[in-house]
Amino acid sequence: MSNPESFIDEVTEEVRRDKLYAAFRKYGWIGVLIVLGVVGGTAWTEWRKSSAETAAKAFGDAVMAATELQTPAERRAALDQIQATGDHAMILDMMKATDPAEDREATLAALARVEADAKAPQAWRDLATLRRVLVQGKDLALADRRAALESLARPGGTFRTLAAEQLAYLLVEEGKTADAIKGLEALLQDQEATQSLRARARQMIIALGGEIAAG
Numbered sequence: 001m002s003n004p005e006s007f008i009d010e011v012t013e014e015v016r017r018d019k020l021y022a023a024f025r026k027y028g029w030i031g032v033l034i035v036l037g038v039v040g041g042t043a044w045t046e047w048r049k050s051s052a053e054t055a056a057k058a059f060g061d062a063v064m065a066a067t068e069l070q071t072p073a074e075r076r077a078a079l080d081q082i083q084a085t086g087d088h089a090m091i092l093d094m095m096k097a098t099d100p101a102e103d104r105e106a107t108l109a110a111l112a113r114v115e116a117d118a119k120a121p122q123a124w125r126d127l128a129t130l131r132r133v134l135v136q137g138k139d140l141a142l143a144d145r146r147a148a149l150e151s152l153a154r155p156g157g158t159f160r161t162l163a164a165e166q167l168a169y170l171l172v173e174e175g176k177t178a179d180a181i182k183g184l185e186a187l188l189q190d191q192e193a194t195q196s197l198r199a200r201a202r203q204m205i206i207a208l209g210g211e212i213a214a215g
Contacts, residue, residue: 059088063095072102090120097131107135123158130159133166146170161193165201172208181210188212 059082066078076096084092096110114120114128133140133148149170152163164187171180184201187193193201202212 059084063091066095076103076106086119090114090117090124094124094128097128097135104135108132111135126152126157126159130162130166142170142173161187161190161197164190165197168201168204172204177208181205181208184208185210 062082063079066075066082069075069078079092079095082092090113093110093113097107097114111128111132115125115132117125129148130152133145136145146167149163149167152159153167154160157163164183168180168183168187171177171183184205187201188198188205205212
């Protein structure tokens with residue numbers, strides 16, 4: 001380091017980074033949004049240099065403090081106290097959607113706000129749609145679930161393979177086992193499917209009475 005202040009800045013950021021990754025482990029699917037969102041969607045070093053550095057740090061500190069609370073109710077209450085606009089407001093809404101078992105209606109309301117935000121990046125809106133369909137489950141008509149998932153399964157969609165997986169599960173729900181197996185087999189060959197998704201697909205194929213080709 002060239003000077004003590006730079007060293008202190010570096011240590012401070014490492015602590016902040018550790019908190020973000022701890023939140024990632026705690027929140028699973030939402031963790032990546034915390035990591036990307038709190039830094040404003042830029043690389044960590046670029047975030048440091050931004051003109052909004054002070055506000056971003058304050059927002060990040062407030063969010064991290066909220067995530068470290070013990071219960072869903074405490075976390076939601078703390079998040080509700082954070083003042084935010086623009087991208088930060090969208091991040092808060094997604095954060096509030098992490099505890100559906102605690103407050104399902106609040107979760108759905110938070111997701112709906114992100115879905116309806118025309119200024120939000122399409123990937124965020126798509127994620128909110130996917131999350132909403134999963135949270136609503138069978139309370140949402142199967143036809144409506146399929147329509148929402150098909151829009152996400154379009155070529156080039158950020159969550160295309162996850163939506164395709166859920167569409168296969170809808171076929172299972174309809175009793176169309178052969179079609180479901182076919183859809184899951186397609187995911188096994190899909191280069192964009194993650195290893196964990198392929199593992200789930202294999203397990204479901206076997207559970208449905210299908211066979212996994214050797215090799």
